[in-house]
Amino acid sequence: MKKLLISTTALVVLAGAASAQDKVLNVLDWGGAYGESHKVAYNAPFEEKTGIKITVTDADNPATPIKAMVEAGNVTADVASVEYADAVRLCDEGALEQIDPAILAAGPGGEAAKDDFIEGAVTECFVATDVYSMVLAYDDTKFADAKPATPADFFDTAKFPGKRTMRKGAKFNLELALMADGVPAAEVYQVLGTPEGVDRAFKKLDSIKKDVIWWEAGAQPPQLLADGEVTMAYAFNGRIFNAAVGEGKPFKIIWDGQIYEMEGWVVPKGAPNKDNAMQYIAFTTEPPQLAKAAEQISYGPPRKSAAGLVGNIAGKDQPMGPHLPTDPANLSKGLSSNLDFWVDHDGELSERFNAWLAG
Amino acid sequence: MAALDPHAAVVAGASGAAPDVTAAPLTTADGRPLARALARSQARARRRAFLLVLPLLAFVIITFVIPIGQMLHRSMYNDGFAAHMPQVSAWFHENPPGTQPDETAFAALAADLKTAADDRTIGIVGTRINYDVPGTRSLFTSTGRKAKSGFQPPYQAALVEADPKWGDPQLWRAMRNASTAYTSNFYLAALDRTRDDQGKVVMAPERQQVYVMLFKRTLLLSLLITFTTFLLGFPIAHLLATLPARKSNLLMILVLLPFWTSLLVRTTAWMVLLQQQGVINDILVWLGIIDSNGRLQMIYNQMGTIIAMTHILLPFMILPLYSVMRTINPSYVRAARSLGATSWTAFRRVYFPLTLPGLGAGALLVFILAVGYYITPALVGGSTGQLISNMIAMHMTETLNWSMAAALAAILLGAVLVLYWIYDRLVGIDNLKLG
Numbered sequence: 001m002k003k004l005l006i007s008t009t010a011l012v013v014l015a016g017a018a019s020a021q022d023k024v025l026n027v028l029d030w031g032g033a034y035g036e037s038h039k040v041a042y043n044a045p046f047e048e049k050t051g052i053k054i055t056v057t058d059a060d061n062p063a064t065p066i067k068a069m070v071e072a073g074n075v076t077a078d079v080a081s082v083e084y085a086d087a088v089r090l091c092d093e094g095a096l097e098q099i100d101p102a103i104l105a106a107g108p109g110g111e112a113a114k115d116d117f118i119e120g121a122v123t124e125c126f127v128a129t130d131v132y133s134m135v136l137a138y139d140d141t142k143f144a145d146a147k148p149a150t151p152a153d154f155f156d157t158a159k160f161p162g163k164r165t166m167r168k169g170a171k172f173n174l175e176l177a178l179m180a181d182g183v184p185a186a187e188v189y190q191v192l193g194t195p196e197g198v199d200r201a202f203k204k205l206d207s208i209k210k211d212v213i214w215w216e217a218g219a220q221p222p223q224l225l226a227d228g229e230v231t232m233a234y235a236f237n238g239r240i241f242n243a244a245v246g247e248g249k250p251f252k253i254i255w256d257g258q259i260y261e262m263e264g265w266v267v268p269k270g271a272p273n274k275d276n277a278m279q280y281i282a283f284t285t286e287p288p289q290l291a292k293a294a295e296q297i298s299y300g301p302p303r304k305s306a307a308g309l310v311g312n313i314a315g316k317d318q319p320m321g322p323h324l325p326t327d328p329a330n331l332s333k334g335l336s337s338n339l340d341f342w343v344d345h346d347g348e349l350s351e352r353f354n355a356w357l358a359g
Numbered sequence: 360m361a362a363l364d365p366h367a368a369v370v371a372g373a374s375g376a377a378p379d380v381t382a383a384p385l386t387t388a389d390g391r392p393l394a395r396a397l398a399r400s401q402a403r404a405r406r407r408a409f410l411l412v413l414p415l416l417a418f419v420i421i422t423f424v425i426p427i428g429q430m431l432h433r434s435m436y437n438d439g440f441a442a443h444m445p446q447v448s449a450w451f452h453e454n455p456p457g458t459q460p461d462e463t464a465f466a467a468l469a470a471d472l473k474t475a476a477d478d479r480t481i482g483i484v485g486t487r488i489n490y491d492v493p494g495t496r497s498l499f500t501s502t503g504r505k506a507k508s509g510f511q512p513p514y515q516a517a518l519v520e521a522d523p524k525w526g527d528p529q530l531w532r533a534m535r536n537a538s539t540a541y542t543s544n545f546y547l548a549a550l551d552r553t554r555d556d557q558g559k560v561v562m563a564p565e566r567q568q569v570y571v572m573l574f575k576r577t578l579l580l581s582l583l584i585t586f587t588t589f590l591l592g593f594p595i596a597h598l599l600a601t602l603p604a605r606k607s608n609l610l611m612i613l614v615l616l617p618f619w620t621s622l623l624v625r626t627t628a629w630m631v632l633l634q635q636q637g638v639i640n641d642i643l644v645w646l647g648i649i650d651s652n653g654r655l656q657m658i659y660n661q662m663g664t665i666i667a668m669t670h671i672l673l674p675f676m677i678l679p680l681y682s683v684m685r686t687i688n689p690s691y692v693r694a695a696r697s698l699g700a701t702s703w704t705a706f707r708r709v710y711f712p713l714t715l716p717g718l719g720a721g722a723l724l725v726f727i728l729a730v731g732y733y734i735t736p737a738l739v740g741g742s743t744g745q746l747i748s749n750m751i752a753m754h755m756t757e758t759l760n761w762s763m764a765a766a767l768a769a770i771l772l773g774a775v776l777v778l779y780w781i782y783d784r785l786v787g788i789d790n791l792k793l794g
Contacts, residue, residue, distance in 0.1 A: 064756050089759070092482020092500050163635075168742075169757070213659045216737050228636040340497045347758050348493035348567075354750065355569035357742040358576075 024053050025276045028065060028080035031058030032218075033242055037296035038081070040314075042284040049283065052276050063090060066268045070095040075270040078277040081129065084120075084262040085339050091125035097267040098124050103278055105286040108305045116287075118326075121302040126266050127285050130299035133260035133325035133334065134172045137221075137240040140250040142231040151180035151257035154232055155204060157211050162231025165224045168214035170353035171342055172259055175335060176234060177204035179257045185335040192341065198349070202356055214357070225251055241298035241323050245313060253323075258334040260325045262302060300326025427772075434545055434765035439487030440537035443480040444471040448538040456558070460531050465514035468525075469506060476503030490760060491533040491544065498524050532556070545766035570750065570767065574774065577746040580664065581729035587669045588676040588725050589718065596680035596717075601689075611681075618674040626735050629667040633658035633739075659741030667739050672728055676721035683717030683792050716792035723782065723791065730775055747771055 027043070029035045035058060043054045057077065059065050063086035069075045082090070090096050104127065107116030114122050121128035136154050138147070148160050154176070157164075166173055175188050181204045183191050191197035213230055215221050221235035222243035233240070237253060244251040265284070267277045283289065290301035291309035298320065301307060313320045321327055325334065385393035441448050446467035454464075475481040485499030502521050510517040518525040536542065536554075547553060547560060551568040555561045562568065595614065599607050617625060632638045635654040643649045657663060687710065695705035733748035740746070747767060754764035782788075 061756060064759070067759060089482060089486075092479065093486065094479040094483070214742055220738075227634060229634050344489065344494045344497045347490060347760060350753070350758060351567045351569060354745075354753075355567050358569055358572060358745065 022273060022276065023051060024055065025273055025280055026076060026078045027054055027056045027280075028062040028077040029056050029058055030060075030062065030081060033297050034238065034299070037293045037299075038284075040296055041289050041293035042280075045289065046280055046283050050276075050279065052279070054280075061086070063087075066090060066095060066266070067093075070269050073270070075268050075272065077268055078271040078273045079265050079267055079280055081263060082126075082266050084126065084128070084264070085337075085342055087126035087264065087266050088123065088339055089343055090266065091123065095269050096125035097269055097271060097274060097277075099127055099265075099267065099278065099281065103282045105282060107303075108287070113285075116303050116305050118302050118304065121262055121264070126264050127281055128262040128264035128302035129285060129290065130264070130293065131260050131262050131302055131324075131326050132299045133237050133258040134167070134176075134234060135237045135240065135258045135325075136176075136232065136234055136254040136256075137225065137244075137251050138232040138254070139225050139228070139230075140252050142228075147252070148232065149254060149256060151176055152182075153254075154234065155180045155208050157208060160232065163211050163213055163229060164208060165213045165215050165221050165230045165233045165235070167234065168216050168357070170349040171346070172234070172337075173205060173353075174198070174201040174349065175259055175337075176257060177201040179335070180204055185257075185333075188335055189338040189341045198352070202352075205356070222249070222251070225249070237323075237325055238297050238299055245298075245316070245318075245323070255325075255330040256333045258325060258330060259337050260300075260331075260334050261337040263299070264302070294324060295320050298323040298325075300324035302326075430765045431769050433762055434769045435542060435762075436540050437487055437537075437542060437545070437762045438540035439483045440534065441540045443475045443478070443484050444468075444534075444538070446471050447534065451535045451538040456535060460515075462513060462515055465518055465525075466512065469510045469514040469518060472499070472503050472506040473509065475499075476507050487537050488530070488533050490548075490763070491536060492530055495524070495530060495533075498522055498530075529556070532558075545762045546770070548763060549766040549770055570747070573745065573747045573750060574770065577730060577748070577771075578774065578778075580661070580668075580744075580746065581726050584665060584668050584672060584729045585676075585722050585726045587665065588673050589722065591669065592673055592676035592680060592721065593714075593718075596677045596684055599677070599681045600684035600687075614674055614677055617670070622671065622734060623738075625671055626667055626738050629663070629670070629739060630658060633663060633666065658739050659744075661740070661744040663739035663741065664736045664744030664746070667735050668729060668732060671735060672725045675724040675728060679720040679724070679792060680714060680717040683714055687713045715786075716790050719782075719786045720791040723779075726778075727775060730771065 027038075029038055035056065039056070043056065046052065047054055061082075062077075062080040063082045066077065066080055066082070067090065069077065087096070099122075101112075101114050101122050104113035104117075104122065106113055117128065118131070136148070136151065138160075140147070142162060143160060146159070148154065148156075153160055154164065166176075174192055178188050178191055178197065178201050179185060181200060192201060213224060215224065215233075215235070218236050218239050221230075221233040222239050224230045225233050225240075226243065226249055237258070240251050240253055243249040244253070265277075265281045267274060267281070271277055284293075285303070287301070287303050287306035287309055290303055290306040291311070293299075294301045294306070294310045295312065295314045301310065301324075307321075307324075307326060310320050310324070312318060313323070322329070325331065387393055387396045447464065450464045450467045460468075472481070475484050481499050481503035482496075485496035485503075488499065489496035502518070502525070505521050510521070524530060536544065544554070548563070549570050551563045551571045552560050553563045595610075599610055599614070601607075602610065630637070634640070635656060637658075639657065640649075640654045644651050644654065649655065657666070691709050691713070692705050695709045696702065700708065731748055732746065733752050736744050736746045737749050737752070740749075748771075751764045751767050751771075754760045754767065
């Protein structure tokens, strides 16, 4: 017992000594296939290049622990991967360090990094690492003749029978409903900004309410498709891609009506190894690293110059390009998620959605 | 008299002349008053006992009492506006409700907006007001960006020109409301209520009412689940208690094995079994009981929640029942039978009442656990099987409205305490036997 006590104390002291060195970096990440892509494309080469030891902690949504850490004044993470909306929200609340865009690597033609990134990908506190999207997907074996191709088909259970699965929440679903109801992508948020528009979206959702199984965890929709519980899903593109390409499931993605959003790095306010974090952000958002990450998982690189560098799917002989939300052909059919709209209306519409769902 | 007193030897000043026992204090050998010495030694023993429980006490206070206290505090305290908009908050305190915002108010607002934008706290302010007036968060952040370069007087005109919403009386009411950090608004919202233009409490718009219904559903489903665990658990517990040791040990392992399995694994197993393309439906179709188009929907609805939670909580009912049933002397029932009772009467009048302490404990455990369950309903509950805990989780992790989550949790805690009190009056907590 005494021995155990001594060795634990020694370990604690060692751990304390290790964190006192400045050759460490604590990364807060999402885990899963996404975290794995960061490990391969970012963490391993970064450790090799700089000798900084990376410790990764996984969270369901890293934005939640950041808020808790900053409020409690006990920040242990140096850099975190969060969704764009959360980054803006946390930034406005003063929970994040500012990131100087000058640290980012310049584009191949020497242009400023900000011009090489897609619009909105670099903000005061946030640098994007990838673009993911919500896409419609279906089980190819379930529709022998006509294949669904548009958001309207998703809502047409007569023509394309079977249950659907959608994310349990207002975000994405209301936009999809309006697009299915004939609202052009460019006008979706304008319409949704009016009470009539919200009513219209809910009315459209009403039409398939009884046929929907609601998912909460990203792993559920491919599972529901694979089990034959549903014939069509509205899900994160990376999850469908993994099931289709990685596991050979007969799933097809409909890019028409995709809603894309960015994810990227933020530095919590008071991060213990802030300089290392900035170095890490600069390194990982260089085009080759972004391209390499995109080969691991089908989330698009947010730099224009990185798009051309994306090669084959890791371990396969097919190009990754067409599977990315940022592929020009896919991007043109999509809708960019409107952040301002959702930070303003999230509470209100979530409440209405929950009431609608329960009623 | 003095000779009979065992303490006589140490009684100070015990002269032979009529010792007054009540007046002269008893002392110990070293001359201290006995009562005080006794109290001191008892205090020492108490201190030692207290030191023994101190680690647990500290643990409970740090991990339980303080967090719950903080949660309760947060449910009625949100200084997001008051702390970061001091000047306009001061204006609200100086002027009674109903005062039209004048130039001084707008000047204070403009100054506060600039400070908050510079300190990057404007998002906190906007979020706070957004709870009461949806759609205003971006009003604060966008005006804050403009405020960085500074507004010129007259401020009222400048701000209304920046965004006409600044003239909205509803916004000013919400700001006045938020200018004190303590508020009952989160509790009102958690009960589907809101304040109207005059500040009176009214029901929220019908299409946003959800919480009261979910509280009712949570309590009803928890009661139902408690009842089904009793129906299923009682015979098993009886079997366990009466079978010979070897067989009952085997059965006990069957009861405990799922108890040791991860909650998520068990929930997922129910998905495999219950879904429309799942094992049970497949068997029913194969047997020809239902046809393939009429597959039963047994999951992603309330039924899924009830089935999965009943299974998961079953051991909490069986174990206390079993421990009580094992101690019931079988000769009681035999005596009842020999005195002419039917087996039903013997069960009803003799056996069942003896199991009540275990049943009471099991029911309390299952009910309280069920009220707070959220992973299982989230995964198998679909839309109709959601409980209030799922809303609390949503506000904690998605909308990040922790005050709302705290208010919902506090109401749930209050409801459970009230039920516990009723339960105590009906059953008596002293009669419970947990194992």
